[in-house]
Amino acid sequence: MSKPLVCALLILNLYECTAYAQSRAFITNQLDNSVSVIDTQNQRVIETLKVEGKPAGVAVNRALKQVYISTPEGGGFAVLDSDKLKSLRTVKVGGASLGIAADKSGEHVFVADWYENSVAVFDAKTFDKIKTITVGKSPSGMTVSPDNRWLYVANRIDDSISQIDLNKLTIRNTTKVGAHPFGIAVDSKGKRIYTANVESDDVTILDAQRLKRLATVKVGARPYAVALALNDSLLFVTNQDDSTVSVIDTVTLKQVAVIAVGDKPEGISSHPDDSHVYVANWFDNNVSVIDAKTLKVVNTIGTGEGSRAFGEFITQ
Amino acid sequence: MKKTSLFVSAALFLFAGMANAHGPVRAKMTATVTIDAPAAKVWEVIKNYDDMSWHPAIKSVKGDGTNNKGAVRTLTLSNGTITEELKAYDAAKMSYKYKITDMSSTGTIKHAGQDEAIPVLPVGNYAGDISVEDKGGKAEVEWVATYYRAYVNNNPPAELNEEAADKAVTDVLKSGLEALAKKVAPGATPSVHIDIKR
Numbered sequence: 001m002s003k004p005l006v007c008a009l010l011i012l013n014l015y016e017c018t019a020y021a022q023s024r025a026f027i028t029n030q031l032d033n034s035v036s037v038i039d040t041q042n043q044r045v046i047e048t049l050k051v052e053g054k055p056a057g058v059a060v061n062r063a064l065k066q067v068y069i070s071t072p073e074g075g076g077f078a079v080l081d082s083d084k085l086k087s088l089r090t091v092k093v094g095g096a097s098l099g100i101a102a103d104k105s106g107e108h109v110f111v112a113d114w115y116e117n118s119v120a121v122f123d124a125k126t127f128d129k130i131k132t133i134t135v136g137k138s139p140s141g142m143t144v145s146p147d148n149r150w151l152y153v154a155n156r157i158d159d160s161i162s163q164i165d166l167n168k169l170t171i172r173n174t175t176k177v178g179a180h181p182f183g184i185a186v187d188s189k190g191k192r193i194y195t196a197n198v199e200s201d202d203v204t205i206l207d208a209q210r211l212k213r214l215a216t217v218k219v220g221a222r223p224y225a226v227a228l229a230l231n232d233s234l235l236f237v238t239n240q241d242d243s244t245v246s247v248i249d250t251v252t253l254k255q256v257a258v259i260a261v262g263d264k265p266e267g268i269s270s271h272p273d274d275s276h277v278y279v280a281n282w283f284d285n286n287v288s289v290i291d292a293k294t295l296k297v298v299n300t301i302g303t304g305e306g307s308r309a310f311g312e313f314i315t316q
Numbered sequence: 317m318k319k320t321s322l323f324v325s326a327a328l329f330l331f332a333g334m335a336n337a338h339g340p341v342r343a344k345m346t347a348t349v350t351i352d353a354p355a356a357k358v359w360e361v362i363k364n365y366d367d368m369s370w371h372p373a374i375k376s377v378k379g380d381g382t383n384n385k386g387a388v389r390t391l392t393l394s395n396g397t398i399t400e401e402l403k404a405y406d407a408a409k410m411s412y413k414y415k416i417t418d419m420s421s422t423g424t425i426k427h428a429g430q431d432e433a434i435p436v437l438p439v440g441n442y443a444g445d446i447s448v449e450d451k452g453g454k455a456e457v458e459w460v461a462t463y464y465r466a467y468v469n470n471n472p473p474a475e476l477n478e479e480a481a482d483k484a485v486t487d488v489l490k491s492g493l494e495a496l497a498k499k500v501a502p503g504a505t506p507s508v509h510i511d512i513k514r
Contacts, residue, residue: 031344031513054341072341073341115470222441241403243403243404263413263445264443283445283462306513
C-alpha cells in the first residue's frame with residue numbers, strides 16, 4: 001500500500017522505484033502443473049499460468065522478455081511472455097528436461113537432460129535445436145557467466161561441474177566437486193562459481209575461469225540451490241531437509257547465519273535490487289522473502305502445490 | 317473379448333512406459349482421519365516421539381526418551397528396522413516432523429545387471445509430518461509423507477517403482493491412523509482419506 005506513495009514522494013529515489021517495478025518472480029508449482037507469477041513490488045501473486053508436464057526449472061531471457069519453464073514430464077519446455085503473462089508455445093526436447101538457462105544476450109536457451117546426459121542448445125528466436133552437447137551424468141543446475149563466455153553445468157551423479165565454451169559449444173573443462181551438485185551460481189564478476197552438493201551437505205567454491213577448487217563450506221542437510229546477494233558478499237543456500245537457508249560470508253567463507261524458511265526449500269533467486277532473496281518452499285506451497293541485510297524473512301507469499309522454482313526465476 | 321484385453325494391456329504398458337520415462341519425482345501423500353474425541357486426547361497418544369505403540373505395524377521403538385530436535389528413534393517392524401530423526405517438534409501445534417535416515421533391507425534383487433537392495437519401506441528420501449487439529453470439538457489427524465521411489469535410475473524394477481512406494485506408504489499411514497482412531501474412540505469405524513500428488 002505504502003510503496004507507490006513512497007515512490008512518489010522520494011523523487012530522488014525514483015530510479016530505484018521504477019527500475020524494479022516490473023520485476024516478477026516465476027514460481028513453478030510442480031504438483032499443480034502451474035506457474036505463479038509474483039509482482040515483487042506489491043509482493044503478491046498477480047497471475048497463475050497453467051503449464052502441463054510437472055514444471056520444475058525456470059530461466060529468464062531479459063532481452064526477449066521471455067521466461068522458459070522446463071517440464072520434465074512434458075519432455076521439453078514452455079515459453080512464456082514475461083510482460084503479457086501468457087504462454088507462447090512449448091518446445092520438445094525429448095528425455096527429461098530439468099535444468100534450464102538462457103544466455104546473457106538472449107540468443108540461446110540451454111536445456112539439461114537428466115537421463116540423456118546432455119545439454120541441448122536452442123535458438124531463442126526460432127526454437128530450432130542448434131546442438132546437443134554431451135556432458136556428465138544427470139546434468140541439473142546451469143548458469144551462464146556474466147560475460148556470456150561460459151555455461152556451467154552441475155553433473156549430479158558424476159559429482160562434477162562442466163564448463164562449456166559458448167563460442168564453440170564444446171566442453172572446455174570438467175572438475176570434481178562435492179557429492180551430487182545440483183544448484184549452481186556464478187558471481188557478478190565471473191570470478192567464482194558455487195555449487196550446492198546435496199549428498200555431502202556442503203558448498204564447493206571454484207575459480208570460474210580454470211575451475212580450480214578454492215574451498216568447501218559445510219551447510220545444512222541436503223542443500224539444493226544457491227544465490228548471491230549484496231554485491232556477491234553473501235551466499236544463500238537452501239537446506240532442503242532442514243527447512244532453512246544457510247548464509248555464507250564469501251570473504252571469510254564461514255557460515256554467518258541460518259534462517260528458518262518453509263518446509264523443503266529448493267529454488268532460490270536474488271532480486272535485481274541485490275538485497276532480497278526469494279526461496280520456493282516445495283512442501284509449504286509458498287515463497288519466503290529474505291532481507292539480505294537483516295537476514296530475516298520479511299514476507300511469505302502463498303503460491304501453488306509443490307513450488308520448486310529451480311533456476312534464476314526473477315525478471316528485471 | 318481377447319482383442320479388448322490385449323488392447324487394454326498394450327495401453328497400460330504404454331502408460332507405464334511414459335510414467336517412468338521422466339525419472340524420479342517426489343510424491344506427497346496426505347492421509348487424514350477425523351476422530352470423535354478431543355484433539356488433546358489424540359495428541360496425548362502420539363506425542364512421545366519414542367512411543368509408537370499405537371501403530372499396529374511397529375513392534376517396538378527404541379529412542380532417547382526426549383522430544384528434542386535431532387532425537388533418533390529406531391522402529392522394529394516384522395521385516396526389519398527403520399531409523400528416523402526428529403526434525404521439528406511443536407507441542408502447542410500438536411505436531412512433529414521426522415525423516416528416515418536408515419533402513420534395513422528385506423532382500424536383494426538383480427536388475428539391469430546390478431544387485432539392488434529392497435529397503436523395509438521401498439522409498440527414497442522419506443520425510444513425514446504428523447499433526448492433530450481441533451475441528452469443532454473433533455480431532456482431525458493429518459499425516460503427510462513425502463518421498464521418492466527407491467530406485468534412482470531410469471526404468472525401475474517393480475519392487476522399487478512408484479507403485480511399490482505408494483502402496484507401502486499408503487499401508488503405513490492408513491493402518492496407523494485407523495488403529496489410532498480405534499484406540500482413542502473404541503467402536504468407531506474410522507475412514508482414512510488418502511491423497512497422493514506427484
